[in-house]
Amino acid sequence: MYEIVAFYLFSVLTIGLFLVTVMSKNVLYAMTALASGMVLISGFFFILGADFLGVVQLIVYVGAVMALYSFAMMFFDATRDIKEKNTNAGLVFLLGGLSALVLVLMFAAPIHSDAIQALYPMHEGAGNAQDVGIVLFTKYLVPFEVAAVMLLVAMIAGIILAGKKMDQSLTEDTSADDEIMTLKDAK
Amino acid sequence: METTLVENLPQVTWVGSLIKAVLILAVISAIAGFGTFIERKVLAFMQRRLGPMHVGPYGLLQLIADGIKLFTKEDIVPQNANKLIFMVAPAITAATAFVALSAVPVFPDFTIPEFIPLLGGIFVPSIASDLNIGILFVLGMMAAGLYGPLLAGMSQANKWGIIGAARTAIQFLSYEVVTGLSILAPIMLVGSLSFVDFNNAQSGGIGSWLIWQQPVAFVLFLIAGFAETNRTPFDLLEHEAEVVSGYATEYSGMRWGMFFIGEYANMITISIIAAIVFLGGYSEGGLGWLTIILKVGFFFFLMLWVRAAWPHVRPDQLMWLCWKVLMPIAVINVVITGIVMMV
Structure with a gap:
């Protein structure tokens, strides 16, 4: 009983929050709704008994959205609305509708539940974390390793892009000071 | 204490969990308030002052005076602020701090005596919800708590506030890696994410405490814990000398107070985690619950002690420390632990 209540509560809240994320013109509202929506999604994992995945969802997205916030902080004034440029509403409508349709079909597919069978059922006595580990290192070993290599590549690329003059401290960098002073004098 | 063995426990009913939740809320809020008094006293003695002395005997009633002030102060929302987010933000800090506390063992479990009407005979558990991934849940919830200062x-709409928020983001992104990696090594040794398993793994007296096997992880976790709770060497978010009051600049009254209830609740949570994961937890002989209170008290005192003894660091120093010093040490520690376990 309380699972049903919790499910509908989380569903309504999640869908509502993600609607705010898409519709809102205010960066702060959009980002906050995104973060809380991501946190609430972990509620579904908890209802399904997948505690470990729920907590991973929580930790990963709390960190990821926090990084997004720092970009929002750099680019926008968080207390004002943003003027959006919506060119070609028809195309947006078409693409959005199509992807929504595909998603609905994908997630409605398990209605034929007799065609589905669990290839890797839960192990008796093994906890959540152990089960995830077993599947990761047997069935999904190759995708897991590929994902690890991709993350490594992304990390190295990020370091190379951001890493120019890494040996100098920006705080102690005085090379731009003269320029700033001359600009001030010119005023 | 055999009360910690799951099979000996009576059934936990929802009433028991509810009573536990109310107890945690009431007692930790009170301790958080009392913590401010202790902090002022300890800091004062370390700096050869007396601290609060005038209100009540030995300044003890200062707590009530502060409480009255916080509750009755005008609740100001700045004109250009985003009002909804501004008003919700302190609640995020306080709420997540208490949600995190729901998965750590806070007080001993007990059964309400039969002679009390209505509630007699109800078993109140030591953990409000005994998740078997407790450690990850607590760390994740505490991480979510930093959305409070950020938002x-x-x-x-205040420049000091924006700087405080930016510092929150970099502090979070810096320490979070160290927290996770440092606690990974003990998790590998115990092979579980549950606080109860950690406690049981170290039940063989002082010699079996994990701190002797993982001293590096212990120090790293403490440092990251200081950053997580914004305690002094890393309290960049509201560093008075640099950014006025950082994220809390525009707050007044109880909204400001909620940030601090959250901060003190987080201090208690970090102390409990450190005590259970590294210092043997709550079961040695019959006095387990006294020893864990002493351990938690020691960590709480350590936080005040460090505040009196150490200056703040700059944000770039924090990032340097976390990414270039602590994270490599933590990774090496995890690798060595793995090799030792395999051989």
Whole structure:
């Protein structure tokens, strides 16, 4: 009983929050709704008994959205609305509708539940974390390793892009000071 | 104490969990308030002052005076602020701090005596919800708590607030890696994410405490814990000398107070985690619950002690420390632990 209540509560809240994320013109509202929506999604994992995945969802997205916030902080004034440029509403409508349709079909597919069978059922006595580990290192070993290599590549690329003059401290960098002073004098 | 063995426990009913939740809320809020008094006293003695002395005997009633002040102060929302987010932000800090506390063992479990009407005979558990991934849940919830300062700083249309919010983001992104990696080594040794398993793994007296096997992880976790709770060497978010009051600049009254209830609740949570994961937890002989209170008290005192003894660091120093020093040490520690376990 309380699972049903919790499910509908989380569903309504999640869908509502993600609607705010898409519709809102205010960066702060959009980002906050995104973060809380991501946190609430972990509620579904908890209802399904997948505690470990729920907590991973929580930790990963709390960190990821926090990084997004720092970009929002750099680019926008968080207390004002943003003027959006919506060119070609028809195309947006078409693409959005199509992807929504595909998603609905994908997630409605398990209605034929007799065609589905669990290839890797839960192990008796093994906890959540152990089960995830077993599947990761047997069935999904190759995708897991590929994902690890991709993350490594992304990390190295990020370091190379951001890493120019890494040996100098920006705080102690005085090379731009003269320029700033001359600009001030010119005023 | 055999009360910690799951099979000996009576059934936990929802009433028991509810009573536990109310107990945690009431007692930790009170301790958080009392913590401010202790902090002022300890800091004062370390700096050869007396601290609060005038209100009540030995300044003890200062707590009530502060409480009255916080509750009755005008609740100001700045004109250009994003009002909804501004008002919600302190609640995020306080709420997540208490949600995190729901998965750590806070007080001993007990059964309400039969002679009390209505509630007699109800078993109140030591953990409000005994998740078997407790450690990850607590760390994740505490991480979510940093959204409070972040949103507060961004919504208040104040330059100091924005700087405080930016510092929140970099502090979070810096320490979070160290927290996770440092606690990974003990998790590998115990092979579980549950606080109860950690406690049981170290039940063989002082010699079996994990701190002797993982001294590096212990120090790293403490340092990251200081950053997580914004305690002094890393309290960049509201560093008075640099950014006025950081994210809390525009707050007044109880909204400001909620940030601090959250901060003190987080201090208690970190102390409990450190005590259970590294210092043997709550079961040695019959006095387990006294020893864990002493351990938690020691960590709480350590936080005040460090505040009196050490200056703040700059944000770039924090990032340097976390990414270039602590994270490599933590990774090496995890690798060595793995090799030792395999051989």
